[in-house]
Amino acid sequence: MSSSSHGSQSPAQLRQAIRRGEWNKETSGLAPGFVQVNLVILPASDASDFHRFCQNNPKPCPLIAISEAGNPHVTALGADLDIRTDVPRYRVFHHGELVAEPNDVKDIWRDDLVTFAIGCSFTFEHSLIENGIAIRHIEQNRNVPMYRTTIPTTPAGNFHGPLVVSMRPMKAADAIRAIQITSRFPGVHGAPVHIGDPALIGIKNLAQPDYGDAVDVQPDELPVFWACGVTPQAALAKARPAVCITHAPGHMLLTDLRNSDYSIF
Amino acid sequence: MSSSSHGSQSPAQLRQAIRRGEWNKETSGLAPGFVQVNLVILPASDASDFHRFCQNNPKPCPLIAISEAGNPHVTALGADLDIRTDVPRYRVFHHGELVAEPNDVKDIWRDDLVTFAIGCSFTFEHSLIENGIAIRHIEQNRNVPMYRTTIPTTPAGNFHGPLVVSMRPMKAADAIRAIQITSRFPGVHGAPVHIGDPALIGIKNLAQPDYGDAVDVQPDELPVFWACGVTPQAALAKARPAVCITHAPGHMLLTDLRNSDYSIF
Numbered sequence: 123m124s125s126s127s128h129g130s131q132s133p134a135q136l137r138q139a140i141r142r143g144e145w146n147k148e149t150s151g152l153a154p155g156f157v158q159v160n161l162v163i164l165p166a167s168d169a170s171d172f173h174r175f176c177q178n179n180p181k182p183c184p185l186i187a188i189s190e191a192g193n194p195h196v197t198a199l200g201a202d203l204d205i206r207t208d209v210p211r212y213r214v215f216h217h218g219e220l221v222a223e224p225n226d227v228k229d230i231w232r233d234d235l236v237t238f239a240i241g242c243s244f245t246f247e248h249s250l251i252e253n254g255i256a257i258r259h260i261e262q263n264r265n266v267p268m269y270r271t272t273i274p275t276t277p278a279g280n281f282h283g284p285l286v287v288s289m290r291p292m293k294a295a296d297a298i299r300a301i302q303i304t305s306r307f308p309g310v311h312g313a314p315v316h317i318g319d320p321a322l323i324g325i326k327n328l329a330q331p332d333y334g335d336a337v338d339v340q341p342d343e344l345p346v347f348w349a350c351g352v353t354p355q356a357a358l359a360k361a362r363p364a365v366c367i368t369h370a371p372g373h374m375l376l377t378d379l380r381n382s383d384y385s386i387f
Numbered sequence: 388m389s390s391s392s393h394g395s396q397s398p399a400q401l402r403q404a405i406r407r408g409e410w411n412k413e414t415s416g417l418a419p420g421f422v423q424v425n426l427v428i429l430p431a432s433d434a435s436d437f438h439r440f441c442q443n444n445p446k447p448c449p450l451i452a453i454s455e456a457g458n459p460h461v462t463a464l465g466a467d468l469d470i471r472t473d474v475p476r477y478r479v480f481h482h483g484e485l486v487a488e489p490n491d492v493k494d495i496w497r498d499d500l501v502t503f504a505i506g507c508s509f510t511f512e513h514s515l516i517e518n519g520i521a522i523r524h525i526e527q528n529r530n531v532p533m534y535r536t537t538i539p540t541t542p543a544g545n546f547h548g549p550l551v552v553s554m555r556p557m558k559a560a561d562a563i564r565a566i567q568i569t570s571r572f573p574g575v576h577g578a579p580v581h582i583g584d585p586a587l588i589g590i591k592n593l594a595q596p597d598y599g600d601a602v603d604v605q606p607d608e609l610p611v612f613w614a615c616g617v618t619p620q621a622a623l624a625k626a627r628p629a630v631c632i633t634h635a636p637g638h639m640l641l642t643d644l645r646n647s648d649y650s651i652f
Contacts, residue, residue, distance in 0.1 A: 301563055344582065
């Protein structure tokens with residue numbers, strides 16, 4: 123599958139190409155208009171705590187779907203979807219340590235694994251772009267800069283940790299418009315959690331993100347901060363469950379859900 | 388009419404008390420939940436230019452109603468309303484110069500006068516307060532600080548001039564919430580026009596407003612700027628029409644319209 127041929131393919135076609143091993147790269151820009159999700163897969167013994175963690179922290183952990191234990195099919199996300207094969211690259215953690223980055227998890231699948239599909243900022247970025255708001259990290263062909271804050275999450279069981287935020291610099295008028303647009307998407311991070319002085323939420327240096335890449339911020343711009351889907355990964359790193367599988371950063375699960383389904387008006 | 392007795396009165400009852408000369412003070416806090424409006428009254432010869440000025444600049448000049456020339460009744464605002472008597476204090480300008488501040492304009496009413504009722508930030512402030520957002524100038528019992536900016540209005544005929552903005556300082560989370568709330572009210576100034584650095588819109592010193600009173604701004608707060616209904620008054624001061632009547636600052640016209648009628652969701 124070439125870059126030029128994938129633009130018009132449906133999410134289902136793309137998942138099948140990924141399943142066949144024909145696409146193992148990042149998914150940004152694939153199937154525009156359709157929801158891409160963060161994945162967290164945990165044994166049932168940890169799943170109920172993690173489910174409560176998502177419930178307690180809906181802005182960073184907007185839960186789109188949850189599977190039955192052991193069932194690799196999540197039909198709410200796609201009729202044919204197989205969670206074991208349909209992500210371009212996975213990360214496998216044992217007790218919080220990264221042990222592998224496979225292209226499928228068929229061999230290590232277990233009957234007690236529960237899949238959590240968590241909303242991703244790609245959904246609202248799509249709408250920002252459609253509304254003419256430039257996104258710096260996309261312009262600069264970088265990953266979005268992300269930062270650990272001093273804002274705590276609400277813990278559940280072993281899951282706890284700081285709120286992680288993504289940052290997009292904007293001129294004030296665009297920031298106001300971006301607040302309006304992302305407010306339409308409460309199910310995928312929603313409105314920003316902070317705007318302006320990074321120090322007020324414990325960020326010392328915008329040029330040194332904790333995840334992703336730094337981007338340029340101009341003197342006439344405000345940094346705008348959204349709750350970020352990396353927050354559950356930070357909590358997982360602290361909880362150190364015996365087994366955990368996630369997508370590799372940027373290598374998301376493509377679903378049949380439309381971004382517009384997550385806009386409340 | 389005492390301060391203690393007016394709280395439960397309807398806008399129509401209050402207009403009648405004003406008409407009888409029993410209330411000639413500011414109207415802030417009267418008839419909570421009902422729309423108060425800015426007034427501009429002009430001869431028909433100037434009215435069509437001013438009407439286009441409002442049309443061209445809807446954020447600072449949100450037109451709620453316009454009268455027939457010479458008709459002092461604006462039933463869209465209140466069945467019994469008489470524009471000549473129902474405002475606690477007026478200002479009369481000749482060629483842009485303030486010549487009188489009467490409590491009624493019966494004696495100077497003319498058959499060619501057109502009344503413009505322009506929305507007022509009281510409408511969205513009511514909703515901010517109901518949503519638990521403190522408003523500094525109300526806390527400090529002052530008038531809202533207002534500033535001329537370097538943002539031009541779109542001219543119409545002789546009417547032109549700078550956008551005037553009102554400023555409310557808020558913590559970032561409240562500012563984000565205030566953007567959401569005021570976005571619901573596109574017919575009464577709507578979302579802010581600027582947030583953050585005042586210099587970017589030509590404001591040199593927040594402590595020296597061009598209209599109203601300065602308020603305290605804390606280090607962890609952002610100034611949030613809304614288009615302001617004083618903008619048309621600044622344009623009138625430049626256009627210098629032969630005759631113009633307005634309300635005196637803070638002495639608004641009480642209408643039977645509900646603030647909630649101006650919330651789009």
